[in-house]
Amino acid sequence: MVPLAHMQPDRAIMKEKNAPLGKMLKNTPESTLERKQAIMEQARDGRLEILKGYLEPIRKFITENRAIRSIGSNVLNDAFLFGTYKQTSEAIRGRTWDGKQLTALGRINHLIVHALYLYAIKESGMGVWEFYNGGWDDPGTTITKAGTAYMASWFFDVVQYHPNTVSNILSLIEDSARKRGYESVASGLHSIKNTWDKATLQKLFFKKEDAKTEEEK
């Protein structure tokens, strides 16, 4: 994918050079537009390389830090870093790695997810990757700032990519509230879930055909 993007400017110029003069003049506005797009693509590729360098110290710190490695699996750490790089680069390029075209809102959402990830790292002090204070089963346990940021980033990610997951989680909480006798909470959640299910959220984040779910395709 990257080599092709790098080839685009040369290809656009070559195409123009080889075109007959009449045809070239006729097509000037379109070829200029193509050339400008190719210049932008190439410049964005360059900026992605800068971004890769920017994230490298974070990747190195986490993969080399035994304390962090012992908390989560390597898979989680790698997925976390890969996700940070992947989503930010997708926001810059305006399309996902599997080719889906993102809307402006989709791109902004990617940047929000990325910013929250970085905030979570910063708040965790880079050395103690803690999402909560105290034991997991301790009633006095509180969620740390890093935990809150991580949860928020997860939520923004899920909203864009897995709306059905949100719907299922709302159902689970609704059932739990009903079983505990919190009827007003349960009916409120039921109403939110109905609104959520009707919203075609993916259309806000992806362009045209890419917004369709697998079932619709």
Next chain:
Amino acid sequence: MNIEEQKKELEELIKKLIALGEDADELNFWTEMFDTMDEGARSKLLSNLSKEATDLEKA
């Protein structure tokens, strides 16, 4: 060039690039990142944006 001068140059380049049709959302993202980047990365970014602006003006 100190960081304040670099930021001024960044702002000017971004204004120019947006006028040339570049994506404002992406470029504003780099403005937010700029303070957290090291000197080498900042210089690379400015050079990248400057080259893009020159190439777009010539195109």
